[in-house]
Amino acid sequence: MTAAGIALAIASSVAIGGGYALQQATASRLPPLSPRRPVHSMALLVRSGRWTVGFLAGIGGWALYVVALTLAPLSLVQAASAGGIGVLALGGGRLRTAERVGVFAALGGLVLLGLSIASHGSTSRGSAAAVALWVGASLALGGIAAWVRPSAPGLGTAAGVLYAAGDVATKAAVVGGARLAFVPVLLACHGLAFVCLQLAFQRGGKLASAGLAVLWTNALPIAAGMALFSERLPGGTRGGLRIAAFVLVLGGAVALGRRGPEVGRPMEPVPLTD
DSSP states (O other): OOHHHHHHHHHHHHHHHHHHHHHHHHTSSSSOOOSSSSHHHHHHHTTHHHOOOHHHHHHHHHHHHHHHHHOHHHHHHHHHHTHHHHHHHHTSSOHHHHHHHHHHHHHHHHHHHHHTTTOOOOOOOOHHHHHHHHHHHHHHHHHHHHHHSHHHHHHHHHHHHHHHOOOOOOHHHTTTTGGGEEEEEEEEHHHHHHHHHHHHHHHHHIIIIIIIHHHHHHHHHHHHHHHHHHOOOOOOHHHHHHHHHHHHHHHHHHHHSSSSOSSSSSOOOOOOOO
């Protein structure tokens, strides 16, 4: 079951990473989007077939992710998903040294992760109050990041924090029963993250926007899995492999998210009127 969950998580990361790449390529060339004009901004996006394909790929990837959460612990699923940042880096052009290091680190982490799956720690349903507190803190942090630094890195970070909050709420919701009350919460988190990410796409390249979003989307739920859902590492050699895998995939994400030459257009003021 765990191996199947990891396989689905990897497939999910490929779909989401590829979808982000297509969306960024389109959004970076559109007139400025504005959250004050949501219908107009959304119409600009959906008129592009490339953006729509990317969006649908992301939805499909998220569906695979939800299924993966029913088969494997949250921290393990997120570690496997972290390899998706390699999809963003490999999607276009010559890579900088840091980007090459990040790709190899992420792929190496996935190999070690695969070697550690024969044994995994226990997991629990987690406390609903603790999950709610985590999500609330994430909403506050995401809002601060977007407000203080409304650039590609700031908005990408905000998107990642909010997507991570939605993923934590998703893990709570897949239990069913009264936990289904987290469904509106996760949808709200993902909706706000979507807005931040589309704005980030217009202010920088894939790694400055989606790269940082993927970093935080994967890093925070790994911590949440251990803090909220009592996920423990396996013992012995496999435990060491699991730790090394986490370090590599997240280190690779950090390397890929390092600030470099921007390929997007310069930041433009958000229009208040038509």
